[in-house]
Structure formats: structure tokens, C-alpha cells
Amino acid sequence: MTAPSTSAAPDRIVDIAIGYMGAKQLFAAARTGIFRALADGERDVAELASATGVSERMARILADAMNGLGLLERRAGRYRLAPDAAAYLTGDGELDLHPFLAFLNEISYGHWLQFDTTVDTTKPGELEMDEARWKAFMAGVMRYNALHAAMLARSFDFGPYRDLLDLGGLSPAFAIGALRANPDLSARFVFDPGSSDAIAEALDTAGLADRARIDPAPTDTASPGGDHDLVMVNHVIHRFTAEQNRAILVNARAAARDGATLLLLDFLLDDDDRQRPIDALHAGEYLVIDGTVVYPQSEVTAWLEAAGWRRREVLALPGSPRVIVAEAV
Numbered sequence: 001m002t003a004p005s006t007s008a009a010p011d012r013i014v015d016i017a018i019g020y021m022g023a024k025q026l027f028a029a030a031r032t033g034i035f036r037a038l039a040d041g042e043r044d045v046a047e048l049a050s051a052t053g054v055s056e057r058m059a060r061i062l063a064d065a066m067n068g069l070g071l072l073e074r075r076a077g078r079y080r081l082a083p084d085a086a087a088y089l090t091g092d093g094e095l096d097l098h099p100f101l102a103f104l105n106e107i108s109y110g111h112w113l114q115f116d117t118t119v120d121t122t123k124p125g126e127l128e129m130d131e132a133r134w135k136a137f138m139a140g141v142m143r144y145n146a147l148h149a150a151m152l153a154r155s156f157d158f159g160p161y162r163d164l165l166d167l168g169g170l171s172p173a174f175a176i177g178a179l180r181a182n183p184d185l186s187a188r189f190v191f192d193p194g195s196s197d198a199i200a201e202a203l204d205t206a207g208l209a210d211r212a213r214i215d216p217a218p219t220d221t222a223s224p225g226g227d228h229d230l231v232m233v234n235h236v237i238h239r240f241t242a243e244q245n246r247a248i249l250v251n252a253r254a255a256a257r258d259g260a261t262l263l264l265l266d267f268l269l270d271d272d273d274r275q276r277p278i279d280a281l282h283a284g285e286y287l288v289i290d291g292t293v294v295y296p297q298s299e300v301t302a303w304l305e306a307a308g309w310r311r312r313e314v315l316a317l318p319g320s321p322r323v324i325v326a327e328a329v
Contacts, residue, residue, distance in 0.1 A: 025065040027105035030098050034062050035081065035089035038072070042080035088147075095150055096143070103140020107133060111288050118284075124291040145171035145235065148265065151317035153177035156263065156325075161185055161230040165255050168192070168219030168248065169234040172202045174265070178230075179208050187212040190224040220244045226255045234265040235321075237300060238292045245300075249307035253328055260328040262309050267321045268297040276316065300324065 029035060037043060037051035049059040063079045066072040071085040087093035114125030129137065152174060158181040166175040166189050175187040187208075189199050193216035203209040215224065220240055231252050237245045252262065267282040269275065283294035301311050301324070309326035316322050 022065065022069055023104070024109070025062055026069070026071070027101050027109075029062045029066050029071075030089060030101045031105070032058075032062070034059070034066065035071075035085055036091060038079060038081045039086070039090040039092050042078045044078050048079065095147055097147065099136075099139040099143040100147070101140075103136055103144075106136045107140065108285065108289065112285075115284065115288050118288045122287070125288050127290060142171055142173075146173045148234075148317060148320040149173035149177045151320045152263070152265065152315075152323060153181055155315050155317055156323070158182040158185060158230075161261070163226075163228045164188065164230045164232065165190065165224060165226060165228040165252075166232045166234070167224060167252055167255070168222065168236045169232065171235070172199045174232055174234050175212070176202060176206050176208060178232075179211055180206070185211070185230075188224070188226070188228070189214045190217050190219075190222050192216070192219055220248060222248075223251045224255045227257045228255055229257055229260045231256050231260060231262045232265070233262065237264070237266050238286055238294055242295075242299070242303070245295075246303050246306065249303050249309065253308040256328040258328055261312075262304070262324075262326040262328065264300070264304070264324040264326065265317075265321050266300075267294045268300060268324075269294055270297045276322070278319070279322065282321075297322075297324070 032054050033052045034048060037048055043051065045056050045060045045063065048054075048063055049056040052059065054062070063072060063074070066085075067074045067079065071082050071089070072079045073082055074080075081090065088095055088097045090096070091098065111125045111127070117123075118125055149171065150173075158178045161178075161182065162184055164175060164178055164185055164187040166172070166187060168191060169175075172189065172191075172195075175189065179185055179187055189195075189212065191199060191214070196214050196216050199214050200209070203212050217224070219236060233248065233252055236248060240248065256262070267279040267286075269279060269283060279294060286292040286294055297314070304311060304324065304326050308329055310329045312325045312327050314322055314324055
């Protein structure tokens with residue numbers, strides 16, 4: 001037996017093991033309004049307690065936990081927002097992540113309590129939903145998609161393109177971000193028919209309805225055709241089988257002109273020496289929630305090549321999935 005290294009420290013193991021404590025306190029800090037209470041400036045514990053309605057003891061626990069995790073700064077007993085908290089946790093910044101945190105707290109966390117059974121059976125947990133839980137579920141998923149769309153718009157240049165096909169995604173936010181980034185771009189949505197009203201409403205709200213059209217069709221059998229120079233397949237592949245995904249990518253290629261670009265966004269497992277954590281963690285999340293799949297990047301690349309796409313690069317989006325950028329050959 002190999003003796004443990006005297007230079008090894010237990011910090012990483014302990015940090016991972018107690019990670020749920022930080023998550024639950026983040027959810028509580030968001031739910032009780034700690035971050036929003038600091039949107040207009042710094043406060044001490046008594047002021048935070050008064051602003052949020054929690055006890056001073058609780059305000060100190062939550063504020064100190066968020067300070068320890070780096071989301072709040074503290075000086076002389078007064079707390080203020082770190083830049084990422086100001087941007088995403090006040091409702092006044094780039095994007096309000098409160099609905100996503102509520103989803104994690106109210107839906108996802110309870111499912112993870114079933115994870116031991118999922119490990120032993122490779123089956124998802126029981127998703128017992130009522131109207132309120134479905135509302136929290138969809139609000140959180142759509143807000144998380146909005147984050148991914150914002151990170152994609154920040155990381156990819158939509159300027160050279162004119163004709164976008166968004167095939168089978170979960171959210172119109174990706175195409176809307178592209179339309180905002182490029183005033184010469186038009187978009188075509190080929191989404192599940194049940195999404196049509198939500199897409200139309202989002203386009204109207206964004207003032208972009210005149211630059212888009214909606215062609216409803218089931219994602220796994222849609223054959224949209226066309227001569228598009230940009231195709232998006234966002235948060236599609238984890239929802240379908242390998243056989244279905246191969247067909248979806250063939251149909252996507254048939255809708256693209258030679259040399260067109262494909263953006264395939266999803267969580268992916270990889271074959272590097274060190275796995276990107278967020279993708280591997282979502283493999284467990286997707287399985288325990290509803291049995292969907294995070295596929296290996298190598299497998300997805302093989303599907304692309306067989307469908308007539310050549311991988312060009314892979315973008316790792318902050319706090320979000322990766323994007324395989326491919327070219328139609």
C-alpha cells in the first residue's frame with residue numbers, strides 16, 4: 001500500500017464535500033434578498049437584517065458565507081457586492097439569475113437527494129410536478145438558457161452571416177441575441193410546435209418579429225431545407241438518442257449551403273486528461289432529473305463528420321455549455 005503524501009492537503013476534498021452548504025446558503029441569500037439589498041450600496045449586518053426581514057444572526061451567516069465564497073466584499077463590518085454578484089444577482093445588471101437559483105433550490109436540489117438511487121439503478125428520480133413546480137422549472141431553465149445565449153453572443157461574431165436557421169432549440173434567446181448583434185441577419189425558427197407562441201411573443205417583445213419566421217416541426221423529424229449560411233442546434237442533442245441526433249444533424253446539413261457554419265451548443269464530456277467540471281456535473285443533473293444524456297464530445301464529432309460537417313473549433317462559454325463550431329463540407 002502506498003503511503004499518503006505528506007505534502008498532500010485535504011482542502012480540495014473538504015471543499016467539494018461541503019459544496020452543498022455553500023449552494024444552499026447562496027439560494028437562501030438570493031431568496032431573502034441579500035444581494036438586492038446591496039444594489040444601492042454597502043450595508044452592515046443590522047441594515048441587511050432590516051432590509052431583508054431575517055434576523056441579524058441569519059443576515060450575518062448569509063453575508064459571511066457569500067463573502068467567503070467571493071460574492072460579497074467586506075470591510076469594517078460592511079458588505080458590498082462583488083462585480084459578478086452585481087451583474088447577475090441584483091436584477092439591475094446584465095441578467096438576473098434569481099429564477100435559475102430558485103429552480104436549483106426548489107426542483108434540482110430535491111432531485112439530488114434521490115441521486116444514490118439513481119447511481120444504483122441508472123434511472124432518473126421521481127419528478128413529481130404540480131403547476132407551481134412546473135412554473136419554477138420552466139422559469140429556471142429559460143433563464144439558464146438566456147445566460148448561455150448571452151455568453152454565446154459575447155463569444156461568437158455573428159457579423160458575417162445573413163440567413164440563420166435555429167433548429168429544435170429550447171429557447172429563442174440564442175437567435176434573438178444573434179439578431180441583435182447583426183442588423184442584417186434574418187432568422188428562421190424550426191422548433192417543436194408547442195413553442196410557437198412563446199417564440200412569437202419573445203420576438204414581439206424584442207421588436208424583431210419582422211426579421212424572423214417560425215416553421216413549427218418536431219425536432220427529431222424536421223427536414224427544414226433551405227440555403228442557410230448559419231445553423232444553430234442549441235440544447236438539442238442531450239434530449240435525443242444517438243440515432244435521432246444523427247438524423248437531426250443530417251437534416252441540418254441539408255438546410256445549409258456549402259461553407260455554412262454550424263453552432264452546436266450543449267454540455268459535452270471530453271477525452272482530455274482533465275474533464276471540464278460543469279459538463280460532467282450536468283451529466284448527473286440531466287440523468288437524475290429526467291434521464292437525458294450528456295454525450296462525449298468525440299461521439300458528437302463523429303456524428304457531425306458523418307453528416308457532412310467538419311469541426312472547426314470548440315468554444316467553452318463561461319458558466320455555460322460548450323459550442324462546437326463546424327463548417328458544412
